[in-house]
Amino acid sequence: MSWLTNFVRPKIQALVGKKDVPENLWHRCPACDQMLFHRELSDNLHVCHHCSCHMRISAVTRLDMLFDDGKYERAKLPAVAADPLKFRDTKRYTERLRDAETRASEPEAIVIASGEMGGVPTVVAAFDFSFMGGSMGQAVGEGLVVAARLACDQGAALIAIPASGGARMQEGMLSLIQMPRTVIAVEQVREAGLPYIVILTDPTTGGVSASFAMLGDIQIAEPGAMIGFAGRRVIEDTIREELPDDFQQAERMLDHGLIDMVVPRGELRDTLIRVISLLRQKTPGELVPKIAETGTTLAIEVPPVDALPGDGAPVASSD
Amino acid sequence: MRHFLDFEKSVAELEGKIEELRHLSDGEELNIADEVGKLQTQAEKMLRQTYDKLTPWQRVQVARHPNRPHASDYIDALITDFTPLAGDRAYAEDRAIIGGLGRFRGWSVAVIGHEKGNDTDSRIDHNFGMARPEGYRKAQRLMAMADRFGLPVITLVDTPGAYPGAGAEERGQAEAIAESIRSCLGLRVPLVSVVIGEGGSGGAIALAAANTVLMLEHSVYSVISPEGCASILWRDGEKARDAAEALRITSHDLLEFAVIDGIIDEPLGGAHRDSEATAKSVGDAVATALDGLRGLDGDTLRTRRREKFLEMGRNGLA
Numbered sequence: 001m002s003w004l005t006n007f008v009r010p011k012i013q014a015l016v017g018k019k020d021v022p023e024n025l026w027h028r029c030p031a032c033d034q035m036l037f038h039r040e041l042s043d044n045l046h047v048c049h050h051c052s053c054h055m056r057i058s059a060v061t062r063l064d065m066l067f068d069d070g071k072y073e074r075a076k077l078p079a080v081a082a083d084p085l086k087f088r089d090t091k092r093y094t095e096r097l098r099d100a101e102t103r104a105s106e107p108e109a110i111v112i113a114s115g116e117m118g119g120v121p122t123v124v125a126a127f128d129f130s131f132m133g134g135s136m137g138q139a140v141g142e143g144l145v146v147a148a149r150l151a152c153d154q155g156a157a158l159i160a161i162p163a164s165g166g167a168r169m170q171e172g173m174l175s176l177i178q179m180p181r182t183v184i185a186v187e188q189v190r191e192a193g194l195p196y197i198v199i200l201t202d203p204t205t206g207g208v209s210a211s212f213a214m215l216g217d218i219q220i221a222e223p224g225a226m227i228g229f230a231g232r233r234v235i236e237d238t239i240r241e242e243l244p245d246d247f248q249q250a251e252r253m254l255d256h257g258l259i260d261m262v263v264p265r266g267e268l269r270d271t272l273i274r275v276i277s278l279l280r281q282k283t284p285g286e287l288v289p290k291i292a293e294t295g296t297t298l299a300i301e302v303p304p305v306d307a308l309p310g311d312g313a314p315v316a317s318s319d
Numbered sequence: 320m321r322h323f324l325d326f327e328k329s330v331a332e333l334e335g336k337i338e339e340l341r342h343l344s345d346g347e348e349l350n351i352a353d354e355v356g357k358l359q360t361q362a363e364k365m366l367r368q369t370y371d372k373l374t375p376w377q378r379v380q381v382a383r384h385p386n387r388p389h390a391s392d393y394i395d396a397l398i399t400d401f402t403p404l405a406g407d408r409a410y411a412e413d414r415a416i417i418g419g420l421g422r423f424r425g426w427s428v429a430v431i432g433h434e435k436g437n438d439t440d441s442r443i444d445h446n447f448g449m450a451r452p453e454g455y456r457k458a459q460r461l462m463a464m465a466d467r468f469g470l471p472v473i474t475l476v477d478t479p480g481a482y483p484g485a486g487a488e489e490r491g492q493a494e495a496i497a498e499s500i501r502s503c504l505g506l507r508v509p510l511v512s513v514v515i516g517e518g519g520s521g522g523a524i525a526l527a528a529a530n531t532v533l534m535l536e537h538s539v540y541s542v543i544s545p546e547g548c549a550s551i552l553w554r555d556g557e558k559a560r561d562a563a564e565a566l567r568i569t570s571h572d573l574l575e576f577a578v579i580d581g582i583i584d585e586p587l588g589g590a591h592r593d594s595e596a597t598a599k600s601v602g603d604a605v606a607t608a609l610d611g612l613r614g615l616d617g618d619t620l621r622t623r624r625r626e627k628f629l630e631m632g633r634n635g636l637a
Contacts, residue, residue: 080632084576085567089552138632145629167520167542169552172566173578176542179521180528180628183500207542209493210481210521211500229493229521230483234547238483248488256489 029053031224045265054222054265056202058104059111059126062161066124066269072115075146077108080138085172093170096132104131109164110143114150118273120280121156123147127163127201127208134164136208137171141178144212148185157195157276158186162213166206175207182212190217195279197272200227200250200259218275219259220268221250227259322591324380326369330588333362366588373537375563379545381537382516386591388598389448390417390432390475393515396598397605398423398430406457410490413454415446415482416526418461423473424606429465431458431526432475435516448517449482452495455525459495459502462510471509471609474526479544481522496525503528504625507617511608513583513601514538514570515590530624531608532578534570535601536585540578541568577631581608 026035031053041048045065046055064070087093101107109131114123125147127134134140144160151158167175189196198216200209202225210229221227228248236243246252250262263271323331337358340351373381381387394401398421405412418431433450436442458474465472481492503510503526512529518540534540543551548566549558567573570582583604586593612620 084632085565087565089561089565090554141632169543169548169566172542172568173540173573174576174632176520176524177578177628177631179497179524180500180504181631183497183528184504184625184628187501187504205493207521210496210525212497214491214494214497215501227493228488229481229496230488234483235485235488239485241485243485247485252489256491258489258491258494 027055030055047265052223052264054202054224056129056163058130059106059128059161062126063111063113063115063124065265066117066159066272067113067115067122068117068119072113072124075112075114075150077110077112077139077143077146080142081174083170084138084174085170087170087172089170096170100130100132104128106131108139108143109134109136110140112143112147112150114154114156117157117269118277120273120276121154122159122272122276123151123154123156124159124161126161129163129203132168134162134208135166135168135175136164136178136182137168137175138178140164140168141175141181144178144182145185148189151189151194151196152192155192155194157197157280158189159197159199159272160186160212160216161199161201162204162208163201164204164206164208164213166208179207179211183215186212186215195276197275199263199268199272201225203227205229205231205248217279219261220271221253221259221262222268223250223262223264225250227253322385324377324384326373326377326380327366327588330362330365330369333358333365337362363587370537370588374560375539375566375569376545376560378537378569379517379539379559379563381589381591382539384589384591385437387516388590388594389437390434390477390515392594393475393513393598393601394421394430394432396595397602398428401430404457404461407453407460409453409456411451411453413446413451413457414444415448415450415478416454416458417445418458420470423471423609424602426609427468427470429461429470429472430475431461431472432515433478433523433526435477446482448478449480450478450522450525451482451484451487452490452492455481455495455499458526459499462502462506466506466508469508471511471612472506473605473609474503474510474512474529476512476514476518476523476527476540477516477538478519478522479517480519481525496521499525500528504628505621506624507621509609509612509615509620510624511605511612513605514540514579515601519544528624528628530612530620530627531580533581533583533604533608534573534579535583535590535597536570537589538570539563539568540570540573541566 025038027041028035029048032051034050046057063072083093106128109128111126125144186196196216197218198213200221204213204227226248253259254262337355340355401421403419417434433448434445435448436445510529511531512527514534516538520543545559545563546556548562550556573579574582583600586596590597
């Protein structure tokens, strides 16, 4: 066995080349348990064909699907103290950071990029949930500060895409102060008269939802995304009641008037382009990019463009 | 009723003895005064020894001490003509956050604070200092009014955290906290915050994005409660003691990290042993902070507050 795995298999892999042998060709949908072929899944923007479950995706996948032709420039993140508290629980924080870096293939839980959407300059701050649950410590906070400054410098719209459990405990109060810091960041964008749009993805909770992530000019959520402040279990323990299944889900947030729209992943790019254009290109003479000309590379299972407007419209509260 | 913490037990016993002796001395001519004096010195020494080396977890106990003065005690002691104001004008009056107008050492101010209550009824009435969105929206409303009238704002922070309830979530707890932070940061008047007990996470910082953030010596300020942290990271709620150490939540730690601007000393044995003296120290510290801010114009106040937060955590970096 060991001879086979240690000697023969590497030899074969070296001969064949590793790139053609993805580790896992099939993914199980976490919602409906159906097996999905990896290529079909990525073609469908990691949305389940069967139940439309919007799976968690990496920050880079987000950037690829949103920018014009998938082209963008990543911003370099400034250095921050890696382990300011010398924090250790059952494991050292520095070890957790190293593991996270390997798992997420990113140096931190946020990626900042600038490029164009529909020909309009845009800066995106996208979270990577696979990096320590997208938790916000100094590096992530600094990332948002950098993103806001970049947006202001470039006269670009800022789009924040949180996917985060909240503040990063291992950085103690230095993570909590990222709440005011990120609020200042997005306030600067607002003061510069530039649009600030938030796409709430699964999950957005805690110190992230209670800071920059709730302050967008326009608040968009992906279907089924869990959005809230306190965690479900904490709430159930407090009120000693079982919560409904759709509690803290994007659709319910929409009904409660807390967000503007729930937009399927395949329609996000077109929606963003339309909204940014409406906010920025205000006169008939200005060049308005046509939504129909974009998005074709993305839309797999997306309704035709002329069917779009109704989908995203705010819905009046029913209770 | 006086309440003693576990690590105060020996002091409590000694003080019990002193009380007893005092009662005895009423009837007898014996020279008990000497004895009482000796015991008192001993009790004081013991108290000093204990409080000089409080562990972070012990500080959490002190910060949550049921006899520790709360926001309303400081308002009673420091604010004249206090006029409480109520409601968020949209849904409810949340008594977990109290606030209003009043005079602080002659100056008209707005005061906002988390209130925990001091007996069972008032604790329930104030929801143990755990605010719902309405509380934060009331705070925003008061801050906006203070801004309009050019009144400095004083906030007193003392909360286990924002209330984790179903209704609170569905009325936008996250948004209410976010907007409250924005309100703090947008003020063109001086904003001074004092963490008087428990600075519990987002629910605390919602009122504390201030020009000057002070902490009472034995108060704590943390991203998550030690219990919460222990149950998530150690998967064992019993490890709260370890979490309290690791999280660096004491006033001295946070001054070192420059997350706060100053520490207000407490009387020997903690604020709960002498509310009056504590209130005076808090009053003096707030007055000093306000004196330093009063001459600045609105834009400067706001810009400096922002710059202070933007600079935080950048120290010592290449």
